[in-house]
Amino acid sequence: MEAASQAAIHAEGPDLSTIKRAPIVIALIIGAFVAILNETLLGNAFPDLITALKVTPSTIQWLSTAYMLVVGVLVPITAILQEWFTTRQMFIGAMTLFLIGTIIAALAPGFEMLLVGRVVQALGTGLMLPVMMNTILAIFPPEKRGGAMGLIGLVIMVAPAIGPTVSGLILDQLEWRWLFYLIIPLAAFSIIFASIYMKNVSKITKPKVDILSIILSTIGFGGVVYGFSKSGDLGWSDPQVYSMVAVGILGILIFVVRQLTLKSPVMDMRAFKFPMFALVTVLMLVMMMTLFSTLTLLPLYLQGPLMLTAFTSGLIMLPGGIVNGMMAPVAGVLFDKFGPRVLVIPGLAIVVLAVYMFTGVDMETTKGYLIMVHIILMIGISLVMMPAQTTALNQLPRSLYPHGTAIMNTLQQVAGAIGVALFISIMSNGTKDYLAKSSNPADPLESLRGMVEGLHNAFWVGLCIGVLALVIGLFIRRTSPPEGEEPRQGMGH
Template sequence: MNASSTGTKGTAPDLSKIRRGPIVVALIIGAFVAILNETLLGNAFPDLMKAFDVSASTIQWLSTAYMLVVGVLVPVTALLQQWYTTRQMFLGAMILFLIGTIVSATAPEFGVLLTGRVIQALGTGLMLPVMMNTILVIFPPEKRGGAMGLIGLVIMFAPAIGPTVSGLIMDSLSWHWLFYLVIPLAVFSIIFAAVYMKNVSEITKPKVDILSIILSTVGFGGIVYGFSSSGSAGWSDPEVYWTIIVGAIALLLFIWRQLVLKDPVMDLRAFKYPMFALVTILLFVLMMTLFSTMTLLPMFLQGALLMTAFKSGLTMLPGGVVNGIMAPVAGKLFDKFGPRVLVTPGIILVVIAIWMFTGVGASASTGYVVTIHIIMLVGISLVMMPAQTTGLNQLPRRLYPHGTAILNTLQQVSGAIGTALFISIMSNGSKDYLKGSSDPNSPGEKVQALVAGVHNAFWIGLVIGIIALVIGLFIRRTRPPEGEESRAPAGH
């Protein structure tokens, strides 16, 4: 079942004369464009439903399909990065993203728009692991925190301004401009990368195991699809639980196959490094909480506090901006003090914020919600990049593509699971409240039902946050294996 290919040993490129600055700028521009586009679309769903005359469950595919494609593609990127150069991977990803954006912008019907989103997702799925792997290769361990912090700034700042920019566009222009706006940014990213992006990866061209790719696609795809569709279809829908069951079986077979292959598609031997394994578990738990909070909060703001989509976007903007600013600061502090002084206080802040959310009612002031949101995202900024960098720092260089692919894949899976779990808890809590209500059809009772459901979800989030806190207590500074540090570039 292996594709015919020789697993030749490649020669590592000379990194001593690499100019890191332009490469990082190219990566940041690409990441900003891709992530901004993802968050621009959420606020426009009601308008897109009217424009294409489709239901809420249909329009959700614009988000579900995106997450599904990224979740399926990312595991394969570890293999692709050993077949194609950094430059080829990044430019290929951005060109795919540009094509998808143009298709989406000019879509005459929903099917074409969905196709454009899938092509965009192919580009994003290729780019995100390449970005992290490149940072690991071109920076020595003692400087990676600052570099990861810059990437973190973009990863959090783009989603922060996305809903607000989207609200402005939808108030004054058509939905097409959500994509027209991104086209020049994507073109600029491609031109800049074509000039400044250098190859920093080692091409080894390992054997391609087709069965592993099939099992990975069915496994990760089935789990992400099943959990993502549970919100609209319900857990009792056979399509939901059978998809998850088939995905889980395929995933187990994928794991077994990776452990017996000489050249695995995703080398799970990275989990032999204890700090990487611990960080992976921590981020999986934490990302469940983060993704679900980002989904619940707009629903609470619009459904309980009766805000418009634009105002809810503005309410969430300060937290996102503060998080973006904090990311490079946390990176520099990580380089100086290590992860322990950042990760534990960060998770404590997240737990405090979730606990405060369990008491927020329909009479809460906007300022109070903004304050809690800022506390949560400051905590997240102290945990995310420092924890990722700590885990990846322990790996030998040959496992960098696999480590980044593992972390990116599990973030997609944990996002799908967390969102489905918390939305399900919220929905059931709301239904239970209305069953005991004397007037379940009154607008006031529906608001109280939403508040009760959100509170239930945040109580579960608090439990998950405490689990993350216990795991975080064991995080400590790591070093790459003997002999790996000497291969880091001395460039500037």
């Protein structure tokens, strides 16, 4: 039965044999670059925004948390949306939403409107990222996907690399609104380019949409992310925190059970029947927690205890980001040649080493040391991220591609949000504990020492999570599509 349905998909899906891959990949890359650049421009601006908008650090965190929350809630339903709308409609619609959100944010009179703009931007990003992954899977045969994913990886990593530096430069010279003004022409160009070159690569089946599943996934993923996000503010003993996390987990459990009983699930859990997909999904959860937490803690450390400007902290993080971007295509080519083990296991060991080196930072740590450790961390991450994801998705039959990418993207967003909230709450609590024991807690120098103490606690927890990722990574191996999945003809093997 499964083989027959696969054959039907091959017969009726769009003819991809004559498709020009390069313009489609360029359209995807421009969109991804714009969305991800925007995300990293803002992170480095938080200290400035706190002053400009007269809000607290825990309030400003919502610009990032709400973004992840919306993406985390939206991504689960992208799998079914991709069976209702063409690739072209999805991508252009996503970028249009992103553009509207950017305009709202640029013109926002205060924090509330800025948050609305961020939420609309997140709607666009949440729709676009799974479409991008799914399109790459559809237009490249398995043996060429590593290289294609590496190219996407290059862009996905260069945007965060230059983001903090560009944002530091803008904030030193102009006001924060320019962080959004500069994105507007880029987003508009992306829409025009995609309108000309984007082609449809998915099959429109218009399955029945289960509204209850969408409500359950929203409550489930939304509840977990929201609960973790509030933990930094309120502490874990607050009823609002643990009740939201509990409701979220219950929502996810009911959502999963429901997906297993539906004929047309919103998110097809059968992807977890494929062992490498299941293993890598867990690995990516753990990796994203380590990655997001480190990238959130570093600017706070650089602009707090080390008292550096936004621009200088951006410059310190620039070399690591550039190295990561340059490594992504190399890792992709090596992956196509040697498979995942050669890259993923050493990559995870390098990540563990870098996080261990971060546990020793203090108020006297030199800029050179921080640049070196950040480069080491980014080399490790580039060897793990794209090769592991490609390995997982290569094992799935073609009918599960949209579901596989949706599962992976959702869980990464949720893990990222949990990671940020968890590590910021560990840092805050460490700082509070230090000041409680301090003989002079009102001294500004003491509060900076307290922050260093809190950072140490957070990095040690990060190290434990990194070691867990390394253990999981030892089980990874090369995958190929299931039996009966013929490679597509005319795709230029």
